[in-house]
Amino acid sequence: MFLYGRGHWVSPSCNFLAVKVRINFDNTYARLPERFYARLAPASLSVPKLIRVNRGLAESLSISRDWLESEEGVAMLSGNQAPEGAEPIAQAYAGHQFGGFVPQLGDGRALLLGEIFDTKGDRFDLQLKGSGRTPFSRQGDGKSALGPVIREYIVSEAMAALGVPTTRALAAVASGETVLRAEGSLPGGVFTRIAASHIRVGTFQYYYARNDLEGTRLLADYVIARHYAEAADSSNPYRTLIGSVVKAQADLIAQWMSLGFIHGVMNTDNIAVSGETIDYGPCAFMDAFHPQCVFSSIDRDARYAWGNQPDIGLWNLTRFAETLLPLLSEDAEEAKSLAESALSQFSDRFADQYIGRFRTKLGLPSSAPVTLIQDTLDLLASEKIDFTLFFRRLTQVAGGDSHQDLSVLFSEEEVFEKWFSNWRKEADPGNRCSEMRLANPILIPRNHRIEQAIQAAYRGDYSLFHRLVDALANPFDEQTEYEDLESPPLPEEVVHETFCGT
Numbered sequence: 001m002f003l004y005g006r007g008h009w010v011s012p013s014c015n016f017l018a019v020k021v022r023i024n025f026d027n028t029y030a031r032l033p034e035r036f037y038a039r040l041a042p043a044s045l046s047v048p049k050l051i052r053v054n055r056g057l058a059e060s061l062s063i064s065r066d067w068l069e070s071e072e073g074v075a076m077l078s079g080n081q082a083p084e085g086a087e088p089i090a091q092a093y094a095g096h097q098f099g100g101f102v103p104q105l106g107d108g109r110a111l112l113l114g115e116i117f118d119t120k121g122d123r124f125d126l127q128l129k130g131s132g133r134t135p136f137s138r139q140g141d142g143k144s145a146l147g148p149v150i151r152e153y154i155v156s157e158a159m160a161a162l163g164v165p166t167t168r169a170l171a172a173v174a175s176g177e178t179v180l181r182a183e184g185s186l187p188g189g190v191f192t193r194i195a196a197s198h199i200r201v202g203t204f205q206y207y208y209a210r211n212d213l214e215g216t217r218l219l220a221d222y223v224i225a226r227h228y229a230e231a232a233d234s235s236n237p238y239r240t241l242i243g244s245v246v247k248a249q250a251d252l253i254a255q256w257m258s259l260g261f262i263h264g265v266m267n268t269d270n271i272a273v274s275g276e277t278i279d280y281g282p283c284a285f286m287d288a289f290h291p292q293c294v295f296s297s298i299d300r301d302a303r304y305a306w307g308n309q310p311d312i313g314l315w316n317l318t319r320f321a322e323t324l325l326p327l328l329s330e331d332a333e334e335a336k337s338l339a340e341s342a343l344s345q346f347s348d349r350f351a352d353q354y355i356g357r358f359r360t361k362l363g364l365p366s367s368a369p370v371t372l373i374q375d376t377l378d379l380l381a382s383e384k385i386d387f388t389l390f391f392r393r394l395t396q397v398a399g400g401d402s403h404q405d406l407s408v409l410f411s412e413e414e415v416f417e418k419w420f421s422n423w424r425k426e427a428d429p430g431n432r433c434s435e436m437r438l439a440n441p442i443l444i445p446r447n448h449r450i451e452q453a454i455q456a457a458y459r460g461d462y463s464l465f466h467r468l469v470d471a472l473a474n475p476f477d478e479q480t481e482y483e484d485l486e487s488p489p490l491p492e493e494v495v496h497e498t499f500c501g502t
Contacts, residue, residue, distance in 0.1 A: 023063055025085035025114040026123070028226070029197075032218060037089035042079030042111050043132025043142065047176035048190070050074045051462055052153070052469065054170050057194065060118050061170075068171065077171045077192050079111070079131040086113040086126075090134035094209055095202030095269025096319060098303055103209045105202060105269050106136025109144060112198060123226065125198050129191040130175070143179045147454040147499075149189035150465055152280040154453065156193075158445040158472040159277055164255050165248075166277040167195040187458055196276050199223055201320045202269030208323035217327055227274050238327040242342035246317050248275025250346050253313045254353035257306065258361060259444070260286040260387040264296040264498060266304045266312045268319050282498035285444045287488050289380040289387040295447070297497040310354075314346045360439040361391050362423065363398050363432040372426055379419050383410050386488040391440035398429030398436050441475040443485055447495035 030037070053073075055065045067073045075081035082088065090107035097105075110129045117123055129152075130144025149172050159166040175188035199219070207215035224231045224241055231240035252275055256263065263270070264282040272278040282296035291307030299305075304312060321339040328335040358373045359366070380390060386409070393406040403420060410416035429436070445468065453464040471482040489495070 023083045023085060023114075023116060023126075025083070025087070025116060027085075027087045027114040028123075028222070029091070029112065029115065029125075030087040030089055032222065033215070035092070035212075035215065036219075037091050037112075038106075038135045039087070039089050040111070040134060041082075041088060042128055044080045045078045045175050045177060045190075048074055048078035048080065049174040049176060050077065051149075051172040051174055051189075051457075052466065053077075054157070054168070057168055057170055061116055061124065061194070062119055063116075074173065076113075077128075078173045078175065078190050079128050082113060088113055090136055091198055091203065092136065092206050093200050093202040093269055094206040095200070095267050096205075096316075097267045097269070098299070098301075101205075101209075102269075104136070104206070106206075107134055107198075108137040108140050109134070109142040110193075110198075123196075125193075125195045126170070127193045127195065127198060129193055130188065131190055141179060143175070143177070143188050144191065145179050145181055145186040146174060146189035146457055147186065148281070149173075149191040150454050150457050151283075151450055151498075152191055152193075154445050154450055154465065154468050154472065155280045155283060156277075157469060158475065159261075161473050161475050162259060162441060162444075164259070164261075164277060165252055165275050167193050167272075170194050195272070195278065196274040197223075197226060197272070198278070199273050200269050200278070201271045201273060201316055202267070204273075204320060204323040205268060213326050216323060220324060220327060223273055236328065236338065238324050239338045239342055242317075242321050242324060242339060243345055245273050245275070245320060246342055246346050247349055248273075249313050249317055250310075250349040251275070251353050252277065253309050254350055254357055257309060257354060258357035258439070259441070260289065260306070262286065262293060262295060262304070262306050263309065264299065264304055266309065266316065268316050271313075271316050271320075273320070284447050284495070284498050286387045287446065287494065288384040289377065289390075290384070291377065291381060295495070295498040297499050310350050313350070314343065317346060318343060357439065360432070360435050362394070363427045363429045363436045365426075365428045365432070368426040372422065375419065375422070379415065383412065383415075385409050388441065388444050389486070389488060391436075392442055392486070395433065395436045395440045398427075398433040438476060442478065443472055443475045443482065445472055446485070446489065447498065448489035448493040449485060451495050 053068045058065045058068055076083060088111045090111055092106045094103050095105050110127055111131050113126045115123055116126050133142035153169040153172045156166050156169050160168055170192040173190045175190055177188040178185045179188045204219060207219060220238055220241060224237055228241055228244040231237045231244060234240040262284050270279040284295035286293050292302055292305045294302045294305045321343055325335045325339060328338045355370055397403045397406055407416055449468055453468055456464045471485050
C-alpha cells in the first residue's frame with residue numbers, strides 16, 4: 001500500500017515570493033507522480049481586498065487569524081504570495097458531466113497550495129479558487145466572479161453549522177479585477193477553501209480512461225491511507241474502499257435531502273471520495289417543496305432534481321467502482337461481482353439514513369409507519385408548502401404551541417387536519433421534541449437572501465453577506481435579531497435559477 005508521512009518540503013519551480021509565517025505544510029499529494037497535477041503559481045492581483053476571514057476555522061487550523069488579516073495574509077489569500085512550504089498544484093481529473101464523459105477536466109480555476117493539520121492532527125487541503133488560468137482551464141479565464149465566492153462562503157459554512165460533511169470557507173477576497181461572464185462584466189473574487197481532500201470520482205476516472213493501472217493503484221492506495229485506513233487491513237482493500245465511499249455518499253445524500261438541499265451539479269468531478277459536500281455552484285435549499293425541484297440553470301432535464309439525487313449518487317458510485325475493477329481481481333467476472341456487492345450496500349444504507357432522518361424530523365418512533373413520511377412529503381408538494389418553515393412550525397407544535405401557526409400554511413384545511421390527526425396518532429412529540437429541534441433548522445441560507453447579499457457585494461456592500469454568515473452559524477437557535485431571515489421569499493423575491501460560477 002502507498003504510505004506517506006511528514007516529509008521535507010522541496011521548493012517547487014514557481015516564481016512567486018514565499019512569505020515566512022508558521023503554517024505547517026506536509027504536501028503528500030505533491031509527492032505523487034507529476035502526471036497527477038501541474039505545478040504553477042497563481043496569477044497575481046494588483047489591488048486585492050479582504051472581505052472576510054473565518055477566524056474560528058483559522059484557529060482550529062493553527063493559522064494566526066491576525067496574520068491572515070494582515071497585508072501578507074491577504075497576499076496569500078489572493079494568490080500574490082505563499083507561505084514557505086506551499087507547493088501550488090492544479091490537480092488533474094476527468095468526469096461525467098450530465099452523463100457525458102469528458103476525459104480531461106482538472107482544476108481550471110483552482111490551485112491546491114498544500115496540506116495542513118488542524119489541532120486534532122487531521123489533514124486538510126488549503127486551496128485557492130479563482131486564482132487564474134491553469135493547464136486545465138480549457139477556454140476559461142481561471143478567474144471567479146465575486147458572486148460564486150459569496151455563495152460558496154455562505155452555503156458551505158451554513159452546511160458545516162448544520163452538521164453536514166462539507167468543505168469549508170477560510171476566506172473571501174475581492175480581486176479588484178473584473179471578469180467577463182454571460183451577464184456582463186462582474187467584479188472578481190478569490191475563495192480560500194479547506195477540504196479533507198479534493199480527490200473526486202473523476203480523479204479516478206482520469207487514470208482509468210488512460211488505462212493507467214499504476215496511476216489508479218497509486219491513487220487508490222493514497223485514498224485508503226488518507227481517508228479509509230481501516231481498508232488497508234481487509235482481505236481486499238479496494239473492495240473495502242468502494243464500500244466505504246458508498247456508505248459515505250449514501251449518508252451524505254440522505255442528509256442533504258432531509259434539509260431540502262439540492263446540490264445542482266452532481267457530475268462525477270463534483271463528488272468527493274472523502275464523503276464531503278464539494279463544489280457549491282448552482283446549489284440551493286428548497287423553499288416550496290417539490291420532489292422534482294431544480295434550480296440549476298444548466299440542469300435543463302432535471303437530472304439532478306431533489307428526488308433524483310440518490311439514483312444519481314448510485315450512478316456516480318458505479319462509475320467509481322468501474323475504475324477499480326482491474327484492482328479488485330485479475331478475473332474479470334470476480335472483479336465485477338466484488339464491485340456489485342459493494343455497490344449493493346447503497347440502497348439499504350441510503351434508505352435507513354433517509355427514513356431515520358425524516359422520522360426524527362417528524363418526531364416519529366420506530367413503530368410509526370414509514371408511509372407517514374411519504375404522506376407528509378406528498379402533502380407538502382401538493383400544497384407547495386415551504387419545506388423548512390413547515391418543519392420549524394411542526395417542531396414548535398411538538399414543544400407545546402398551538403397548531404394554528406402550522407395550519408395557516410395550508411390552503412386546504414380539511415386535508416391538513418386529516419394529516420395532522422394522523423401525525424398526532426403516530427408521533428411522540430413529547431419525548432422527541434429535543435431531537436426534532438436538532439433536526440429541523442430555524443435558519444437556512446435561503447436563495448433570495450443569498451442573491452441579495454451577492455447583488456449588494458457587487459456594489460461593494462458586504463453587510464448583508466456578513467449578517468447572513470453570522471446568523472447561519474447557529475441555525476438551530478432562537479435568534480430574535482435574525483427573525484426576518486426565517487421568512488420564505490415574497491413572490492417577487494423568489495429565485496427560480498441559480499448559476500454555475502464558470
